[in-house]
Amino acid sequence: SQKIEQNSEALNIQEGKTATLTCNYxxxxxxxxxxxxxxxxxxPVFLLLIxxxxxxxxxxxxxxxxxxxxxxxxxxxxxxxxxxxxxxxxARKAAGNKLTFGGGTRxxxxx
Amino acid sequence: xxGVIQSPRHLIKEKRETATLKCYPIPRHDTVYWYQQGPGQDxxxxxxxxxxxxxxxxxxxxxxxxxxxxxxHSELNMSSLELGDSALYFCASSQRxxxxxEAFFGQGxxxxxx
Numbered sequence: 001s002q003k004i005e006q007n008s009e010a011l012n013i014q015e016g017k018t019a020t021l022t023c024n025y026x027x028x029x030x031x032x033x034x035x036x037x038x039x040x041x042x043x044p045v046f047l048l049l050i051x052x053x054x055x056x057x058x059x060x061x062x063x064x065x066x067x068x069x070x071x072x073x074x075x076x077x078x079x080x081x082x083x084x085x086x087x088x089x090x091a092r093k094a095a096g097n098k099l100t101f102g103g104g105t106r107x108x109x110x111x
Numbered sequence: 112x113x114g115v116i117q118s119p120r121h122l123i124k125e126k127r128e129t130a131t132l133k134c135y136p137i138p139r140h141d142t143v144y145w146y147q148q149g150p151g152q153d154x155x156x157x158x159x160x161x162x163x164x165x166x167x168x169x170x171x172x173x174x175x176x177x178x179x180x181x182x183x184h185s186e187l188n189m190s191s192l193e194l195g196d197s198a199l200y201f202c203a204s205s206q207r208x209x210x211x212x213e214a215f216f217g218q219g220x221x222x223x224x225x
Contacts, residue, residue, distance in 0.1 A: 032211045043115075043201050043216030044154065051211065089153055098167040099144060099203070099214050101153040 002028040004092050004102035011107045019077040021105045023090030026071065033073045034091040035064055038104065044089055048075075080109045113137055115217035117202050123223045124192050132187040132220045136204030142166070143185045144214060145177055146201040154201055160185060161207055192224045 004025045013019045023033060032051040036044035050057045050066045050073060057064045063076040077084050090102040116135040124130050136143050142161050146154035156169035160179040171177075174192075179185040189196060199221050203214040 034213060041199070041219070041221075043203070043219050044214075046213035046215070049211060049213060087153075093211070094167075098156055098159060098169065099205075100156050100169075104153045 002026070002094070004030075004033070004090055004100070006088075006090055006102040006105045008103055008105070011105055013080055013107065013109055015080060015082060015109055015111050017080055019080050019084070019107050019109070021075040021088050021090075021107070023073045023075065023102050024071060025073075025092065029068065030092050032093075033064075033066065034093070034099075035062075035073075035075050036089045036091060036101075038087045038089060044101075047088075077107070080107075082109045082111050085109050115202055115204050115215050117200075117217035117220050119220060120218065121221050121223075123225060125225055126192055126194060128192050128224075130189045130192060130222060132189070132200055132202075132222070134185045134187070134202030134204075134217060136183055136185070136202070137215055140183070140204035140206050140215070142205045142207050143179055143183070144203040144205075145171075145185070145187050146203065148199040148201060148219075150198075157187070189222075194224050197222055197224045 034049045035047045038044040048064045050064045061078045065074045087104045087106045089104045118133045144159045145157040148154045157171040159167045163179045177187045199219045201219045203216040205212050205214045
């Protein structure tokens, strides 16, 4: 079945370092992937969208890449700060406008 | 800017009772989604509507139903509540457009079934 998956293990990182999260997809070729941030008890917030013909997308300290050969998208947080601590979700929109998530990876940035 | 509004924010119900969750999408958004999120899980897609018609269905129990009204607000009706229905329920809205538009989520309704 078509699905996207993220590493479920939490990522602990020191402030100032770069956090790198992975989103892998199987059994389909997405035209684009979306990345969201979710804080505990709150709704996901859209961060970035990357299309299959885009190698890289940036927004402030965030960078997303899309590798159709490896069938994955990487999400980078550079110069990480404690305020970046949250769960990050990759998402795909399937036929019928159904937005599904990849499980999420929790990031904890330590001062 | 107006965001997605959900009500109520918190709801406590007893087993076998009924609950109704409401969602008011961002003005001019034509698509509404409903999600259920249990502790430690990512949001699970329940159902979506496009221009007031159901457009897709996920893992929504038969005890649940939803509809979108003429003013575009949506309601999720949950009957015969079970303890396992306790979760955060999110509504999101988007403009369908070419398909690659982002979704805007509400603050959620925390349902506790006791």
